Amino acid sequence: MSDHGAATGTEVRVTGATETTVMTYAEAIRDALTTAMRRDERVFLMGEDVGRYGGAFGVTGDLVDRIGPDRVRDTTISELGIVGAGVGAAVTGMRPIVEIQFSDFTAQAMDQIANQAAKIHFMLGGAMQVPLVIRAPGGSGTGAAAQHSQSLEAWFAHVPGLKVLMPATADDAKGLLLSAIEDPNPVVVIEHKLLYKTPGQVRTGYATTPIGVASVRRRGADLTIVATGVEVSRSLEAAERLAADGIQATVVDPRTLKPLDSETIVREVISTGRVLLVQEAVKTLGFMSEVAAVIAESEAFVHLRAPVARLAGLDIPIPYAPQLERAAVPQVEDIVAAATRLVREW
Amino acid sequence: MSDHGAATGTEVRVTGATETTVMTYAEAIRDALTTAMRRDERVFLMGEDVGRYGGAFGVTGDLVDRIGPDRVRDTTISELGIVGAGVGAAVTGMRPIVEIQFSDFTAQAMDQIANQAAKIHFMLGGAMQVPLVIRAPGGSGTGAAAQHSQSLEAWFAHVPGLKVLMPATADDAKGLLLSAIEDPNPVVVIEHKLLYKTPGQVRTGYATTPIGVASVRRRGADLTIVATGVEVSRSLEAAERLAADGIQATVVDPRTLKPLDSETIVREVISTGRVLLVQEAVKTLGFMSEVAAVIAESEAFVHLRAPVARLAGLDIPIPYAPQLERAAVPQVEDIVAAATRLVREW
Amino acid sequence: MDNDDPQQFSVRTDTGAGGEPMTEVRYDRASALDAFTTMWRIRRFEEAVEDLYGRGLMHGTMHLSIGQEAVPTGACRALRPDDYITSTHRGHGHCIAKGADLERMMAELLAKETGYCRGRGGSMHIADTATGNLGANGIVAGGVPIATGAALSSRMRGTDQVTVCFHGDGALGEGAWHEGVILAAMWKLPVIFLCENNLYGMSMSSAKAFPLEQLSDRARGYGIPGVTVDGNDPEAVESVTTDAVARARAGEGPTFIVAQTYRWRGHSKSDKNLYRTRDEIEDWRQRDPIERFEHSILERGLVGRADLDQVRAGVRDELRGAVQRANAAPDASAADLLSGVYAR
């Protein structure tokens, strides 16, 4: 019953070495940082407690011992200042990486991110480049409540001039970060707190993941799930459960929110005729609103056998209580239920 | 050829007095401010140069002479500080209105807007309210370039806890502002620079426009245009031209981006079967992405005879050169062309 | 107190445009017992939280103020019930000192419907409108402009309420701190910026971060008085706060107070204490604000050992009851999650 002939999509091939080793998402980021800093002396990292403390989530760990405090640079609690310092360093020949402890605190730095970093290249008619990377963990699930749990990637994806990456696996955490550091533009990398300890096969050496290429993580004929961040693994788990129930799902991970690989998404939607969009962020104007719009505008329109379905965080601040926090964002069982409904009802 | 039977929609009835007088959009805002401050002594305004200077766009004008410098309060250049002061005043019994000179500078205040004002009520389990109004002009067309011309309403509409209003007429500029001041929640009112000098019939006295109710500005059987801000009048003008060409358009102005009157929008889309979404903001993740998603998810899905069409600002920072600035956002002729294509091709 | 590092040394110095210290608070028996009780309630509350958290019975993250009890105790004693405070991520002490109910606090931390925030806020967002606590804040310096706004509001409403804005030394790095203080200084608002200088913003040493002789010198850039005080001495804290409150109520504007203190525990549970030495921690444990105060009031004959034992027993029972009742309360309900976002 599915037009599954179109399943010729890019099972995206990563560049670089193919030897792999198992490490966690956090270790993979540290590996990328180490690799990049050893390879290019213009690269340095700054942020609150990234040095001796090892980072609020332990991502930098002992990096300061290996690279030194000059390039693994502790700052005062000044998000606007450090992003701005990153902009200034970037336009004068360095390759700064700024760590923001929680992506919620990018709110403090929004002027330097959106009004400065993002616009300088265009606004100056190309006279300058801003090769700046901003790393910030997003997402809920740690009981840190409303000011430490947001998924704000849509803010950045709404700003022309920024690239926005959202790695969902350890290998992409490394590969996308390396690509971000290489990129001559400001790149915001939204990491996920709950993934930091998740292990995965990670390519060794200087192994980049291209920006702007979605990954089809799984193929099935009945519906296409598009998911980001922590919802990718939840969707894959849901897909396994659905398969046990006779429903076959394709799972697409855009990886890069901006620039968006809409070609792959549209193709994969056409191939099943049903689409479920899953994000942790609040529903209204989250990233999947854009994906829904892109699909609704595209040639997929005539192939859709069901309305576009979004499964997203509730439009509420993230609550503290664990059971409420869990209820606020899509869990595996929610994905299973939504997918089942979509396939059974349409 | 159109299912025009459904045209029973709310030609929304405004509350309050029905006597009207002609004034500009800026004068209507000043009228609302004066009315509210005379009516409720808890109401006050603060912002940069709102006093003697009369406001960067002259909106406050001589208000300080009529109300006094205590309640028409000049501040230092400290957007974060003044929004924060607004939050503090709001939770302790005042009804502050904060003017931000250009909506671009809300970037400076994003923490107080999104992390504080928006969340306090929910986060405290209802123990406090934040009756704060933030007024900020958005939009391009004044040659002020990339840092003074953005349309950032989508950032706010993505934040649960905020209400977001975008008046497109002088009467709504007054009526929505009065409703915002009355509202016990933080409300962001995005005004439009190009509209400040546009005159219109404005209801006299304490005449509010309800939050959360879209306005159907015009009815036609062939397509439904949904537009915000300055694009409302452009769409109405385009509709006139289209009519001359035999194409009849409905024009819906949501007025309130959050909470969104999706019922009216969906109904009006169903009634014509074609929808063109017009916004000045950059396309990616602008407000119309959400409207597109809402439509694609809704029962309108089965009534759509054409894909959803978005006409939006280019995904670029606003350029300085007048011809480039014009090219960056939808003009009347662009709307005419897009609508014509939509109707002729589908 | 033999350390001559200016960041650690506890001195009282007016450095800004303000006058000489005027008030020298010396407790009588009632005040001594009251201050002791408050400090003890804070200490025992934090220890109970630490215990619950350590046993996996509490969720999220915790920022404990053990070692810093004298600051909120002294400061809040200088306030009236209708005065305001804004608090921080390390806010349990402020909350208790301003008069909050331990059971409702505990219920909040245990994510109960009976908690101050109905389980929606947790440790970092507890507020108590009844006692003028405008709320903890998960954002470093987030409360600073809010405090300025509260003070503006009191002024405009014609009350003589004062607002104390608690914040850490790390908060001095934030633009929010700057902007909040600037507006308050310009408008001479009745607000006190009270820095709990525990020497570190997470792992960043404030002595390194801010190249000042003492942190209170920061006030010089704003044209407001700055004063440094021994933050481990509730009487000293109350003295300077009393002066600042008097200035504020008299319309003379804000004061910046730096209370020198120390947090005994790590910043939060992720802290491995790599950025400070065991010796330093030990040193400051020797200056335990509670023990010192205990000795002092015993020595001065204000109270007897039995009084203190009675306080301790009372607090123990109070806390035990609070934990028990909080535990027994219903979990935060998901029923009105969506409808709770907007006020009506």
Added chain:
Amino acid sequence: MDNDDPQQFSVRTDTGAGGEPMTEVRYDRASALDAFTTMWRIRRFEEAVEDLYGRGLMHGTMHLSIGQEAVPTGACRALRPDDYITSTHRGHGHCIAKGADLERMMAELLAKETGYCRGRGGSMHIADTATGNLGANGIVAGGVPIATGAALSSRMRGTDQVTVCFHGDGALGEGAWHEGVILAAMWKLPVIFLCENNLYGMSMSSAKAFPLEQLSDRARGYGIPGVTVDGNDPEAVESVTTDAVARARAGEGPTFIVAQTYRWRGHSKSDKNLYRTRDEIEDWRQRDPIERFEHSILERGLVGRADLDQVRAGVRDELRGAVQRANAAPDASAADLLSGVYAR
């Protein structure tokens, strides 16, 4: 200079931790001619812009620096070509003083493809990488942390470049200013924060906004030296900047310089000058930095009237040519609007 308002009085005072003033720049003939030429180029450029704008031949908004010419002139003369500056919305003077090409500036303002930003940026975003101008900025204080970053970059790249961060007095209200200065002070970076104190941030009087004896007292809160200088005297500005540059290159960290000056025109075209008096404006016109300088160098016999006439004639021709050629250049092209957003 008979005004005893501290905000207007022009004094040179080291208020912070820095040393005594060391350098007393006194121009020779070549320097005098150079400084005069720069000031005159700025003045005439601004007047040309005002004229074009007034005649509807220029788009957008304009912030003119007429009356403030001595500040960028003196400051940039203390810099090397490879030193950096960051500039502001009122940035034409900085740009010219650092060595930009008038034709390309004019072309930018006229929205031409040959402009510095290819017509995409306009007045508020002109940058000139060739002369180390990292750009005007439409955001008040937006350039402050960027300047800190440029200085950090020089340090890390092992050059001894210095960055001068121009900003207005109104910028002192912004958190960005605070955070940029804090990081620079902590890391002792080679950056100079140079405040052009023209007494107002738009309509807000800085004397009212910041209750300080003088604005340079602000430096005291950051542990860096602060100095006030007559901003209408290029030699005085060059003197203090030279000291600050020497400190910066020697690794001694940032300096805060407040140059007292005045803008003759309104803030921008929307300004009705309601917040200041005619007398005040007239007063400051009497202290015209160019006229004063002219008298001084004539009196000191460094130049003759003919020299100055020659400079004026040269600048007139240069500007006339710049405007003509800029006008003749092709309009900014929409061809690559979309492809210009990202660098490749």
